[in-house]
Amino acid sequence: MTLSPSVPSRQKPFILALIGLGLVLPFAVYPVFLMKGLCFGLFAAAFNLLLGYVGLLSFGHAMFFGWSAYLTAYAAKEWGLTPEIAILLGVALATVLGAVVGWLAIRRQGIYFAMITLALAQLGFFVAVQAPMTHGEDGIQGVPRGHLFGLFDLSDTMTMYYFVLAVFVASLLFLHRVVNSPFGQVLKAIRDNEPRAVSLGYEVGRYKLIAFVLSSAFAGLAGSLKSLVFQLASLADVSWHMSGEVVLMTLLGGVGTVLGPMVGAFLVVAIQDFFAGIGSWVIIIQGVIFVVCVLLFRSGMIGVLAPWLKRRGITG
Amino acid sequence: MGDEFIVETRSLTKEFKGFVAVSDVNLRVRRHTIHALIGPNGAGKTTCFNLVTKFLTPTKGQILFNGTDITHTQPAAIARHGMVRSFQISAVFGHLTVLENVRVALQRKQGKSFQFWRSGECLNELNTRAEELIEAVGVAEYRDTPAGELSYGRKRALEIATTLALDPEMLLLDEPMAGMGAEDVRRTADLIRRVSANRTILMVEHNLSVVADLSDTITVLKLGRVLAEGSYAEISDNPEVVEAYMGSGHGAAGHG
Missing domain, CATH: 3.40.50.300 (P-loop containing nucleotide triphosphate hydrolases)
Incomplete structure (x- = not known):
C-alpha cells in the first residue's frame, strides 16, 4: 500500500522511519512482545476513531475484539481454514456486531451511550461463558497459525511478526485516511458541535453509525490477529476489563492523535510484561500511572508532544 | 398561502x-x-x-x-x-480551522461526505468559494486558525459565513x-x-x-x-x- 496523498510530504520520512523501525526491531526485542503491542495498538487505534474523532466513549469494545478472536480461533482450529479466511470471518462478525450495537447505542449520548455499549458487551460476555464453542474458562487453546495464502508458514515467529506488522501498518494508514477524508471532516464537525452539524443538514446518526462499524471492524481485526499470535482466544478478550484497558491505552497515549493510541498500547503492554512477576500489583502500578497522566498531561503522551512534533511538521 | x-x-x-x-x-x-x-x-x-x-x-x-x-x-x-x-x-467547530468550518458546510452538496476511503484533497476544490465567504464576513486573515481560538465576535461572523455557505x-x-x-x-x-x-x-x-x-x-x-x-x-x-x-x-x- 502506498502512502495516501493526504499525508503531507514532511510526514512521509517520519512514517517511513517508523516502519523501518518496525522492520528491524524484532532483531533486538522479543517479537511476541512486539506483536502483542501491535495488536493492542491496532485495537486502541480503532477505539480512538470513535472517542477521538466522533467523541463517543464506547465501553463495550471488548465484544468486537473478543468475539472476533473466538471466531478466528474456531475457524482455524475446528474448520481448518487458512489464517486469512479465519481473520476475514472474525472481522465480518465484528462488523455485524458493530452494526447492531452501534444502531442501538448511537441514539443516546455521553454516559448513556457508554452504558448501553457496556450492557450489550456484557451480554456478549455471558454468551461466551455459556456457549460450548468457546470452552468457557479454558478458552480455545492451541489455535494453529497455519499457512498464510497457503504459502507462508506463520508458525515461524518472524514470518508471523511481519504479517502482523503489515496488517498493522496498512490498517493505521487506512484509519489515518478515514480521519482525513471528507467523511472524517464531518465526523470532527459532529464531535465539536453536534447540533450545528444537524443544522447544516447532516444526518449525524448515519455518520456515527458508519464510524462505529468501522471502529468495531478494526477492533475485530485486532482480536483476530491476537488470537493467532497467542494461539488462544479466551474470556479475558471479551471481558469488560479489556474494554477498560483500551480506554486506558488511548487516553495514556493521547486521544484524537494517530500515534497516541499505539504509544499508549505499547506502554501498557510493556508495564504488564515488565512487572508480570509481581502479580496483581501490576494493576496498582497501572492505576498510579494513569492518575499521574490524567493530572499532569491531560492530552496524553502524544498530546503533550504534539506541539513539538508539529513544529517539525511531523504530525498534523 | x-x-x-x-x-x-x-x-x-x-x-x-x-x-x-x-x-x-x-x-x-x-x-x-x-x-x-x-x-x-x-x-x-x-x-x-x-x-x-x-x-x-x-x-x-x-x-x-x-x-x-x-x-x-x-x-x-x-x-x-x-x-x-x-x-x-x-x-x-472549534478544532477545525476557519476555512474548514465553511468547507464542512459546502461539502455536503459535493455528495462525497460518506466516502471515508477518499482523500481529503478532494475538498480543496471548495477552497475558492470558502475563501470568498470568509472574506465577505471579514475573517479571511484567520483562514488557518482553529475556530475555537477566535474572539467571540469573529466566531459569530464565521458562523454566518458557514450558514451562508448553504445558500x-x-x-x-x-x-x-x-x-x-x-x-x-x-x-x-x-x-x-x-x-x-x-x-x-x-x-x-x-x-x-x-x-x-x-x-x-x-x-x-x-x-x-x-x-x-x-x-x-x-x-x-x-x-x-x-x-x-x-x-x-x-x-x-x-x-x-
Whole structure:
C-alpha cells in the first residue's frame, strides 16, 4: 500500500522511519512482545476513531475484539481454514456486531451511550461463558497459525511478526485516511458541535453509525490477529476489563492523535510484561500511572508532544 | 398561502410537563423580509424558534415552509430544504480551522461526505468559494486558525459565513448579538442587512435598537402568546407591549 496523498510530504520520512523501525526491531526485542503491542495498538487505534474523532466513549469494545478472536480461533482450529479466511470471518462478525450495537447505542449520548455499549458487551460476555464453542474458562487453546495464502508458514515467529506488522501498518494508514477524508471532516464537525452539524443538514446518526462499524471492524481485526499470535482466544478478550484497558491505552497515549493510541498500547503492554512477576500489583502500578497522566498531561503522551512534533511538521 | 409567506405556523403549541411554553402561536413570516421575535425573558421566543427549526417537536399545531407541511420533518432535512438556523451560543467547530468550518458546510452538496476511503484533497476544490465567504464576513486573515481560538465576535461572523455557505432561502438567527460589544454589534448588523438581500430572516433578539434598525416586522411574545405584531413604530405605541417590557406606567419601549 502506498502512502495516501493526504499525508503531507514532511510526514512521509517520519512514517517511513517508523516502519523501518518496525522492520528491524524484532532483531533486538522479543517479537511476541512486539506483536502483542501491535495488536493492542491496532485495537486502541480503532477505539480512538470513535472517542477521538466522533467523541463517543464506547465501553463495550471488548465484544468486537473478543468475539472476533473466538471466531478466528474456531475457524482455524475446528474448520481448518487458512489464517486469512479465519481473520476475514472474525472481522465480518465484528462488523455485524458493530452494526447492531452501534444502531442501538448511537441514539443516546455521553454516559448513556457508554452504558448501553457496556450492557450489550456484557451480554456478549455471558454468551461466551455459556456457549460450548468457546470452552468457557479454558478458552480455545492451541489455535494453529497455519499457512498464510497457503504459502507462508506463520508458525515461524518472524514470518508471523511481519504479517502482523503489515496488517498493522496498512490498517493505521487506512484509519489515518478515514480521519482525513471528507467523511472524517464531518465526523470532527459532529464531535465539536453536534447540533450545528444537524443544522447544516447532516444526518449525524448515519455518520456515527458508519464510524462505529468501522471502529468495531478494526477492533475485530485486532482480536483476530491476537488470537493467532497467542494461539488462544479466551474470556479475558471479551471481558469488560479489556474494554477498560483500551480506554486506558488511548487516553495514556493521547486521544484524537494517530500515534497516541499505539504509544499508549505499547506502554501498557510493556508495564504488564515488565512487572508480570509481581502479580496483581501490576494493576496498582497501572492505576498510579494513569492518575499521574490524567493530572499532569491531560492530552496524553502524544498530546503533550504534539506541539513539538508539529513544529517539525511531523504530525498534523 | 401562496408565495407571500415563506413560513407559517398554525396554532403552534408546546407544553413541557404541564407548563405551556408556547401557546397557540400563529406566526407568518413574509418572504424577503427581516422578521424579529421579541419579548421579555421566558416569553417562549427560543422555544418558538426551536419548534420552527424542528429542534423541538410541537405538542400541537402545524408548521408550513414554502407551503409544505414540515411539522414532522427531521431537523437535518429542514436544512436541506433551505432553512438554516444559528444558535444562541456561537456554534463553530472549534478544532477545525476557519476555512474548514465553511468547507464542512459546502461539502455536503459535493455528495462525497460518506466516502471515508477518499482523500481529503478532494475538498480543496471548495477552497475558492470558502475563501470568498470568509472574506465577505471579514475573517479571511484567520483562514488557518482553529475556530475555537477566535474572539467571540469573529466566531459569530464565521458562523454566518458557514450558514451562508448553504445558500439558504431562509435564515433563523437566535440572538445574533448576544454577548457582543458595540463594535461587533454594528458590524454584525451590517452583515445581516447585507445577507438579507433575496433571503428571509427570522431572528430572536434582545437588543431593541438592532431590532428597530433591521426588522420589517416584529412579533412580541409574552408568556407563550403573541401579544402584538407590526412595524417597530406600531408595536412601540402599543401600551400592552410597553407594559410587558417596562412594567405598568413607566416610559415607552422606544428607548435604546
